[in-house]
Amino acid sequence: MRKAMVLFASLFVATAWASSESSEGHGEGHEPSTPEYILHHVSDSNDFELEVPLGKPIHLGAIPPIRVGSCEPKMTDHGPQIPGLGEGCLDLSITKHTVMMWLAALLLLGTVLIWSNRDKTKLVPRGAGANLIEMLVLFVRDEMAIKNIGKEDGPRYVPYLLTAFFFILFMNLLGLVPWMATATGNLAVTAGLAICTFLVTQAAGIRAAGLGGYLKHLTGGVHPLLWPIMIPVEVLGLFTKPFALTMRLFANMLAGHIVLFFLLGLIFILGHPGVAVVSVPFAFAIYLLELFVAFVQAYVFTLLSALFIGMAVATGHHHDDHGHGEQGHGHAEGGAGHDHGKAHA
Amino acid sequence: MFLPSVLAASSLVSVQPGLIFWTLVTFVIVFFVLRSKAWGPILQLVEEREKQISAAIESAKRERAEAEKLLADQKTAIAEARRQAAEETRRNQQEMEKFREELMAKSRKEAEELKVSARREIDEQKAKAIAEVRAMAVDLAMEVAGKLVNERMDDSKHRALAEQFVQGLPLSGSGNAGVRRSA
Numbered sequence: 001m002r003k004a005m006v007l008f009a010s011l012f013v014a015t016a017w018a019s020s021e022s023s024e025g026h027g028e029g030h031e032p033s034t035p036e037y038i039l040h041h042v043s044d045s046n047d048f049e050l051e052v053p054l055g056k057p058i059h060l061g062a063i064p065p066i067r068v069g070s071c072e073p074k075m076t077d078h079g080p081q082i083p084g085l086g087e088g089c090l091d092l093s094i095t096k097h098t099v100m101m102w103l104a105a106l107l108l109l110g111t112v113l114i115w116s117n118r119d120k121t122k123l124v125p126r127g128a129g130a131n132l133i134e135m136l137v138l139f140v141r142d143e144m145a146i147k148n149i150g151k152e153d154g155p156r157y158v159p160y161l162l163t164a165f166f167f168i169l170f171m172n173l174l175g176l177v178p179w180m181a182t183a184t185g186n187l188a189v190t191a192g193l194a195i196c197t198f199l200v201t202q203a204a205g206i207r208a209a210g211l212g213g214y215l216k217h218l219t220g221g222v223h224p225l226l227w228p229i230m231i232p233v234e235v236l237g238l239f240t241k242p243f244a245l246t247m248r249l250f251a252n253m254l255a256g257h258i259v260l261f262f263l264l265g266l267i268f269i270l271g272h273p274g275v276a277v278v279s280v281p282f283a284f285a286i287y288l289l290e291l292f293v294a295f296v297q298a299y300v301f302t303l304l305s306a307l308f309i310g311m312a313v314a315t316g317h318h319h320d321d322h323g324h325g326e327q328g329h330g331h332a333e334g335g336a337g338h339d340h341g342k343a344h345a
Numbered sequence: 346m347f348l349p350s351v352l353a354a355s356s357l358v359s360v361q362p363g364l365i366f367w368t369l370v371t372f373v374i375v376f377f378v379l380r381s382k383a384w385g386p387i388l389q390l391v392e393e394r395e396k397q398i399s400a401a402i403e404s405a406k407r408e409r410a411e412a413e414k415l416l417a418d419q420k421t422a423i424a425e426a427r428r429q430a431a432e433e434t435r436r437n438q439q440e441m442e443k444f445r446e447e448l449m450a451k452s453r454k455e456a457e458e459l460k461v462s463a464r465r466e467i468d469e470q471k472a473k474a475i476a477e478v479r480a481m482a483v484d485l486a487m488e489v490a491g492k493l494v495n496e497r498m499d500d501s502k503h504r505a506l507a508e509q510f511v512q513g514l515p516l517s518g519s520g521n522a523g524v525r526r527s528a
Binding site for chain 2: 137
């Protein structure tokens with residue numbers, strides 16, 4: 001392992017040396033500055049290019065844009081511009097991050113369908129793949145769904161939580177593979193995922209409390225005179241949760257990659273290959289940290305989703321406690337609801 | 346150099362609605378495929394396994410309790426059998442003792458009876474013999490006396506005399522001696 005690290009670092013140093021020389025040689029061409037390069041790398045684009053070490057990126061071409069609605073380009077001061085969604089144009093272009101997301105989805109489907117043990121005649125999983133998948137499935141079910149949503153309603157939301165966890169995990173990890181990009185480092189992708197959680201949470205709330213109970217919960221259970229204050233607060237509360245999910249995942253994934261690139265970029269910014277001795281090991285450490293963060297962020301997103309669903313379900317049980325006959329069950333759920341209520345407050 | 350690129354990076358925080366759309370579509374497809382093909386079966390399998398394990402534990406507990414009960418039953422049965430056997434032996438011994446005593450008593454009685462009857466027989470025979478001996482003694486005495494006297498004695502007179510003499514003899518051994526002496 002240590003040998004591998006030394007090899008890795010020396011390789012990077014050599015690369016840095018060579019590229020600094022080459023950049024000195026071809027300095028007069030349009031070379032993007034380091035921050036530009038990094039921001040170009042982490043942001044989405046319609047262009048598909050293969051970055052070549054020590055050379056110029058190879059352009060693989062672009063998928064023609066797909067636009068739905070009235071999308072005549074308008075001439076503005078800054079040149080022709082595509083109108084936004086507000087003006088009735090939906091840009092459905094397949095971008096780099098879309099492709100990465102699909103790739104992650106395909107990898108996820110392939111991994112789970114090939115390696116998971118789904119043979120009912122074999123109740124015990126065999127092999128690392130089947131055991132790992134089952135361990136994660138059991139972890140999501142027991143530690144997230146059942147702990148936060150409850151024994152009664154938890155299992156219903158396990159497939160959603162599992163899909164969210166694995167999908168995010170695969171997108172995060174795919175971003176750490178060379179030449180790939182992090183789809184979860186794009187605000188639109190994380191917003192889409194948060195919208196899924198938002199919809200599931202609201203559905204869980206309506207399912208548990210009924211539409212009446214759900215709307216009643218939005219009033220916060222206070223005197224009608226206070227409703228004009230309470231309802232906006234509650235509605236705002238509904239949207240802050242998915243917003244927090246969106247920003248957390250996006251910022252974490254993006255920040256990690258930017259830090260990683262800046263550490264390596266220091267070599268070019270400071271212009272001396274010796275910097276590599278410091279920055280490459282740092283970058284390597286950050287890379288390992290990023291591997292950890294990939295898991296942690298998938299875990300956090302799923303855990304918070306489970307928590308939000310649990311809160312929605314608990315408010316439902318809070319409102320119609322009498323609906324449940326079993327004393328013990330009602331009591332336990334009531335206790336959980338109380339806790340969640342506190343957390344919410 | 347830095348600020349303009351950061352401003353250019355505002356593309357980072359701009360949200361493309363198209364990508365949200367594609368995310369939703371992808372997520373929903375992945376969700377439904379995985380739910381029907383993977384999560385459902387895996388969760389069912391896990392539940393089945395949990396059920397089987399808990400059932401196995403339950404049945405093991407039940408069987409152990411049953412085995413313990415059976416063992417206790419057997420232990421009490423063995424103790425009972427042992428006790429019964431001891432009882433039986435004791436009773437047998439008692440019976441044997443009684444039987445032996447009875448047998449002994451019976452045989453003793455029989456022996457006693459035999460002895461009594463033998464004695465009676467002996468007495469009878471002795472009496473008979475004595476009577477016979479007496480009769481013979483009278484005859485012998487008369488014959489001896491007749492020869493000695495060389496004279497025929499009056500039968501009835503002398504017979505009475507001899508009988509008187511014999512009558513005077515003692516009954517048993519001394520009687521015999523008397524007979525011998527008189528002879």
